[in-house]
Amino acid sequence: AQSVTQLDSQVPVFEEAPVELRCNYSSSVSVYLFWYVQYPNQGLQLLLKYLSGSTLVKGINGFEAEFNKSQTSFHLRKPSVHISDTAEYFCAAAGGTSYGKLTFGQGTILTVHP
Amino acid sequence: GAGVSQSPSNKVTEKGKDVELRCDPISGHTALYWYRQSLGQGLEFLIYFQGNSAPDKSGLPSDRFSAERTGGSVSTLTIQRTQQEDSAVYLCASSLDPGAGTEAFFGQGTRLTVV
Numbered sequence: 001a002q003s004v005t006q007l008d009s010q011v012p013v014f015e016e017a018p019v020e021l022r023c024n025y026s027s028s029v030s031v032y033l034f035w036y037v038q039y040p041n042q043g044l045q046l047l048l049k050y051l052s053g054s055t056l057v058k059g060i061n062g063f064e065a066e067f068n069k070s071q072t073s074f075h076l077r078k079p080s081v082h083i084s085d086t087a088e089y090f091c092a093a094a095g096g097t098s099y100g101k102l103t104f105g106q107g108t109i110l111t112v113h114p
Numbered sequence: 115g116a117g118v119s120q121s122p123s124n125k126v127t128e129k130g131k132d133v134e135l136r137c138d139p140i141s142g143h144t145a146l147y148w149y150r151q152s153l154g155q156g157l158e159f160l161i162y163f164q165g166n167s168a169p170d171k172s173g174l175p176s177d178r179f180s181a182e183r184t185g186g187s188v189s190t191l192t193i194q195r196t197q198q199e200d201s202a203v204y205l206c207a208s209s210l211d212p213g214a215g216t217e218a219f220f221g222q223g224t225r226l227t228v229v
Binding site: 032034036042043044045046049051090092094099100101102103104105106107 | 118145147149155156157159162164170205207209212213215217218219220221222223
């Protein structure tokens with residue numbers, strides 16, 4: 001069985017500062033990895049995904065993530081955040097016996113302060 | 115509409131009553147998922163439908179929970195004899211081809227409150 005761990009439940013940051021949201025997964029087989037964002041009172045929206053190939057993945061809104069197989073990590077980064085990036089971010093993995101079953105981390109609440 | 119549609123958006127029910135939550139996936143999507151989102155619990159997988167295969171029910175928390183998907187499209191999640199701990203946001207998602215890595219598209223959710 002696979003699991004996803006988001007190491008920080010809350011990350012406060014000032015506007016225009018860089019941010020990294022950490023995600024580690026555990027799986028004995030290859031996985032697909034995803035980052036979703038949930039704005040207040042809204043559904044989840046895909047930010048980016050890693051399937052294979054280049055380990056650096058670029059997504060929407062200036063976010064990017066790097067797949068690191070040796071460290072089983074898929075950390076999300078943005079070089080300069082905006083107030084509008086305040087939201088909850090979820091890392092998810094799919095793979096193993098069922099590529100359909102998405103396993104989510106506990107979520108990281110990013111709060112951007114002016 | 116082009117997205118995943120869930121109804122109702124909010125549901126308040128009395129403890130012990132049965133509730134039905136509906137999900138209309140994106141047309142043509144073969145995979146459909148139900149998740150539950152509670153404060154401090156993250157996103158909990160409930161059930162997964164893929165085409166005509168038997169659903170993966172491994173996440174259903176008790177036999178009070180059941181789900182069906184009719185005609186490979188609309189899905190209904192039923193909770194019998196609701197309990198206060200069932201209060202949560204129930205999210206539905208659909209995907210075109212998860213085996214190929216296509217992402218899941220989520221609905222806005224149904225907020226269930228059991229009083």
